Amino acid sequence: MTPYDINRKTVVITGASGGFGSELCRLLINEHGCRVIGIGRSREKFEELSQSLGDRKNKFRYVLFDVSVRENWQKFAGKLEKNGIIPDLLINNAGIMPPFDKFENEDGETAKNVMDVNFMSVVYGCEAMIPLLLRSAEGGIVNVASSAAFSPVAGTAVYSASKGAVKNFSQALCEEMRGRLYVGCVFPGFSKTGLFRDNGLTEDDQSFISGLGTDKADIASAIVRGIAAGRKLIVCGKDSHMMTALSSVAPSASNSLYTKIMTESDLEMFRRLK
Ligand SMILES: NC(=O)c1ccc[n+]([C@@H]2O[C@H](COP(=O)([O-])OP(=O)(O)OC[C@H]3O[C@@H](n4cnc5c(N)ncnc54)[C@H](OP(=O)(O)O)[C@@H]3O)[C@@H](O)[C@H]2O)c1
DSSP states (O other): OOOOOOTTOEEEEETTTSHHHHHHHHHHHHHHOOEEEEEESOHHHHHHHHHHTGGGGGGEEEEEOOTTOHHHHHHHHHHHHHTTOOOSEEEEOOOOOOOSOOGGGSOHHHHHHHHIIIIIHHHHHHHHHHHHHTTSTTOEEEEEOOGGGTSOOTTOHHHHHHHHHHHHHHHHHHHHTTTTOEEEEEEEOOOOSGGGGGGOOOHHHHHHHHHHSOOHHHHHHHHHHHHHTTOSEEEESHHHHHHHHHHHHOHHHHHHHHHHHHHHSOOGGGGGGO
16 A cells, blocks of 8 residues: 555545535645635535634635536546646545435436436536646546445435446546556445435435444544555445444345345335335
């Protein structure tokens, strides 16, 4: 493992307007002297983030676009090039998750959207940015997957598939780029962020996520520590460590165990799995 010097880098982060993304922006700017270009769709959330950076807000800029559209990435990379900006690190973090439900109740359109935002955005982002990242003295790509990539559970069939795709894509890319770019993949566990907004969480649901999961700022710190150590696979959050460890020795048992915990709970967010 070759350490990656994260300090004073120019970092592009997708999904930077909320959740892990905005925590990563704060950490990289405040603690590591990075310049960050955030990508997302909400101007309002970005303005809030920018204000929260105080004196350091000049280290942050944002660009509004939908990461699931290939042309948007091409335009973005073209603008960076035109302005002479060489990014060092791309963090593909944007993602969505439909409410927990059985696949038989979902439709192909929703599934396509999940694959486009969670997986194709990573492919398009890498396609457009690799030529620029290769010009950096220490270029890198970090893709955010999920513990669901190791341990897919009921109610998340398409989401888990999209994260499995991110994992395999990242691992293959890592081999291809060996010695030229650092490539890492992140596997967070549960964390209370905007990801579950469409589940209409009750107080009990929220307590479950907070109790089992890890605070989003701690996830962001673990991601940055993993990058600095040059890890290829960055597992973060106590539940993710548990799920990945169990799934490596007993994959089917691990999937069934977590599904049982979810379906036998009285939680509103898992009610469609019964
Ligand atoms: N929270 C968890 O428990 C958990 C666990 C495992 C993995 N993850 C993964 O961690 C990553 C970050 O999620 P989070 O938990 O921080 O969720 P979040 O709070 O909902 O943040 C997701 C971000 O993605 C952006 N986004 C969504 N669709 C987009 C699109 N089409 N184009 C551009 N930006 C888009 C959103 O920005 P706008 O609203 O501005 O578009 C938002 O800032 C995701 O990949 C997620 O799958 C999360």
